[in-house]
Amino acid sequence: MKYSVLVIVVLLIAAAFIAGCSQPASTQQTPAASQDVVRVGVIASLTGPASNVGTNMWQSAQVAAEKINAEGGVTLQDGKKAQITLIVGDDESTQAGGQKAATKLITDDKVDILVGGYSSAVTSAYEQTIAEYKVPYIVTGASSPIITHRTDIDTSYIFHHCPTTDTYGQYTTQFIDQVVRPAVNQKAGASSDRPFRLALLYQDTAFGKGIQTAVNDTITKNKLNIVLVSQQSFRMGESDFRTQLTAIKAEKPDALYLGAFPNEGAPAITQARRDIGLNTIFLSAENNDNAQFYKDVGQYGEGAIIESRFSPYTAPAGAVAADQDVFKQAYFARFGTYPDMMGASTYDGVFIAVKAIGNAGTTDKAAVRQALVDLKMPQVIEAMKDGTISFSSDYRESGFDLWMEQLSPDAQSGETRPAIVWPDNLKTTGFVLPSWYVAGSSS
């Protein structure tokens, strides 16, 4: 019996050890032989369901820091140069983990500025801590507008460098109206005033509901000729969508917009095409534009549309293409995989943090906050409105130039690959309806 109890104790200790191995609460990346350092905290989901994205964010921050330090670091007052040190806090993909990570980074690690944050639910859970300690925080992953719109706490130290679900919904709905609707009407041999039949399948969270609201609002405000024939929701983390898709197919939609994470979007498209025979156009939000999504959705992704701002496999025509490629190659050389868009905005976020500290000439948090308010810097690797990164005066949100990609089969990978089809100033090819596409019908 004593032996058995000993075995159990050893197992429990092993569990704690294993958990510890995969859940680094705080890891530092320290530049060599530096005396003056700026401490940048990165909050990312290194463990838990969002760890894929979180790891990408943390690794992208490291690539940014290495580039900045290699170029001399940040210039403070009296021309003094300082290297930057990154310290990561793992939010464990949970609200409690986020609270713990933010508190530790601020009180123990005494960071000068924070970057990161994925999942609006997790990020909003520790915004109170940010407000309390008044640490400038550049949120680069959470997409709900509530991050800076909420009024129950002081969000004045929080800056949002990530398009919100409002923006996703607006861009995608406008794209449907301007590009998909005419193409479908032409294919169906219908008159140009035939209403477009759009279905929604969205995650039952702030993220999914945000997209649903944005689509509804965009249609109403702009009086678009789009009718929402089905609006189905699902629980976060769901992997079986067959019943909702059956209900959607019964409404004969012209297209289906998915407000889903990649681990939901890929099986939803696969099940729709394979199991339900729903041969329509699938539109997804930008967080689906990552390598794992392309792998999971395989050939079933043909013809699908992803709203995006950074892709592992394509870049827009114009200025940021070369910079994006440099980042992708540096990331690949370091980690053997390609970054995703949350990584890209976190990469941007570290540059923004350094620029604000440089402009302030100090790490004093109030001064850095003011520098962020006044910030006007050239876009880094993501296409921004007017090529400039600045934060809006009302909700401190930066303005992105988003685009729509269409996926087509790629013989070499056996998967699909994207090409930008909208808007005109960024597109590299035109939108086409796949040969198997079946237009919806109200009959």
Next chain:
Amino acid sequence: MDEFSIFLQIIFWGLYAGCIYILLATGLNLIFGVMKVVNFAHGEFLMIGAYITATVFFLTGFNPFVILLLSMVVLVGIGAVVERLCFRPILGTGKLNEIFLSIGLIYIFQNGAAMIWGDAWQSVKSPYESMTVPIGPLSVPLDYIIIMVVTAAILCGLFLFLKKTTIGMQMRATSQNRKGAMLVGIDVERIDVISFGLGCALAAAAGTLWVVSGQVFNPYMGSIPAVKAFAIIILGGLGSIPGAIIGGLLMGLAENGAAFLLGGIWKDAVSFIILIVVLIIRPTGLFGGKEG
């Protein structure tokens, strides 16, 4: 698609979901029936089964329905080790110990899997994914027919094992009266190991079928199915294998019916509403005895 076809389609998806639930809940009930232990880590055996099938599939390209057998055999071994090292020492020391031990095992298996296979969601492509079978007005993918046939075959095999073999009869005897079984000379500790291993193998089968049906998986996938498996065995009656089968089917059909009629957010809730209603009317579950 007419209304009757839609109705049949929803029933079909309910039956498919029910197959996964039946295998998971039957394994859990087998363990509970014999050992009377509460194992919240049962969903982690589903997850490990899924990963073993996926890993062998990625490495060899073998048919995942064949790999299912290997996955079940491996899980028999893992289950036997877990029973011997973890559950046997605390058997009879109170439910609290069992609960905390199984919670500890959840962390061990989840983090262990994350270390070995990583945290990312993964998926497997079935070799039959492009094949469909016409059933009445429906055209359903061949994979789901195979999943239903495999589930039925496993349950028939289990039924024959429990009814016709000496070990099966000893398991039933231990399940009915542990002390009585000991008095007639049955090595109940050996039966515990076999039951636990078999229960884990059924979870591995559920995990494999989950993977083959095109659902994504990661190290944390087992938690919700495990909770549902508990709801099923309470619904069907603790320790009752027929109860687990009927409960699993009911759960699958109810979830999909609710998702269609009320919306996806009711998918999980409806199962527990049924559970509460059944427990109010019949506290021992549908097939439970007087003592549950």
